[in-house]
Amino acid sequence: MKLGLIINPVAGVGGSVALKGSDGVVEEALARGAVKQANNRTRIALEPLVAVKDKLSFITASGEMGADLLSEMGFTFEVAYQAPELTSAEDSKAAAKALLDSHVELLLFAGGDGTARDICAVVEETLPVLGVPAGCKIHSGVYAVTPKAAGELIASLHRGELLSLVDADVMDIDESQFRQGVVRAKRFGEMRIPSSLRYVQAVKQGGKESDELVLHDIASEVISRMEPGARFVMGSGSTVAFIMEELGLHNTLLGVDLIEDEQLLASDLTEAQLFEAITPGTKLVITLIGGQGHLFGRGNQQLSPRVIRAIGRDNILVVATKRKLQALDGRPLIIDTGDAALDRELTGIYPIITGYRDSVMYRAANPTD
Structure with missing residues (x-):
């Protein structure tokens, strides 16, 4: 199975320092002592796949966007996108384009609603995706309920269990208004995700x-x-x-x-x-x-x-x-x-x-x- 992996390493980084997200405040959050958690969340998602790692291969981005974690966990992978040390939304989009061109069968990505927007802008409904929740705000339906659930879903696919392909909304809110206590979610598109089988x-x-x-x-x-x-x-x-x-x-x-x-x-x-x-x-x-x-x-x-x-x-x-x-x-x-x-x-x-x-x-x- 050929999987794609994109990690937004700064997803949700502002949450622990009361910035309610990461959009536009990454440097401030890190200066306040925020600790990046996206790779740890992705590690939890990948743990159910360790037992079958010899049957899987990943296409990913360099460094914290995927390669470091895959190397640490012993997965086979290739790097399709060279990421800078401090990543941005444009890197998520560029990595998604590189993975799409590499013909991965399913794209696993870790982040929040902003990351889902970035992936959707490139992939739309051309490729099945599955999100690992790692952001402060998760309104989009493309995310598994927990990181472990994402890994279990892929493991069940490898075992030959039937999974429906369903359309899920990509939603996001204005973080600047969110910081003022105003929640306004907006739909930005939809992507196709594997889901537990809906028997007709x-x-x-x-x-x-x-x-x-x-x-x-x-x-x-x-x-x-x-x-x-x-x-x-x-x-x-x-x-x-x-x-x-x-x-x-x-x-x-x-x-x-x-x-x-x-x-x-x-x-x-x-x-x-x-x-x-x-x-x-x-x-x-x-x-x-x-x-x-x-x-x-x-x-x-x-x-x-x-x-x-x-x-x-x-x-x-x-x-x-x-x-x-x-x-x-x-x-x-x-x-x-x-x-x-x-x-x-x-x-x-x-x-x-x-x-x-x-x-x-x-x-x-x-x-x-």
Whole structure:
């Protein structure tokens, strides 16, 4: 699992010296004898991950913004941003940009509402994030309830437990007014966070009727993402077949079809035909095949390594019911393309479409890793 880590080392530094925050008063707070606490709070968050640290890698910023703590705790990491000795909001933004460019799977950050604003300004909803509460004021929904809870949430993701991806508000207050006793919170955006699974009623009830309801919701979500002119490669499997049925299109159950503007362009394509048909931005819709949870390597040989590379990991849409994912009992989805280098590129955390505006995070891996 490839995680990003950003620590705002001066988050909340003014709290212990009655400055009610850190915005614009860092030097004054330190002069008053304030002690930085953000790294200690992050240490608590990382402790649940120590037992599986050989399975994790971090991308972070230098010094107190992440590298020092990761080195001390024995985690594997790379530095993507060189931070100055005294950091500011601009460093949080620059570090977030560097981690986004490094394609981390989840960004863990420690700070307060101001830090959340800085991260949101760069990341928005393009990357799952999780905040470690370390500031004086925490009004944003992107933070775990405690630092330990943040670490436990990531540990549960590594164990293969289902976690919903939900939109959470980024809020902040004016600290200058806060120091005068006036609390005025303002919404600045939202980011996507992993959260304990929200089971939809249809999944709880069981039976054919509820399964059809879930499949209808999955189809509605995929169809809502079909922008004009975009091509979609529709893979094998009954879940993908249901999407084609909702579109009123013929589906090749054990083959690969191509659609554009919700119309069928070609059916049951060969690998060579598929490769030639790929255009920039082409999306691939696939589901897990068989009881072992294969994404690539079983039942979809037309999706060769060169086809998958031409499409790109960011354009892969994985669809599945929560019931099917739960049946894996925590085992990762299987990536077995026959190309070891590509398998490594494709492993990691995927957002799985499980309903309309509903998705969960789940891990994919090569069985030999």
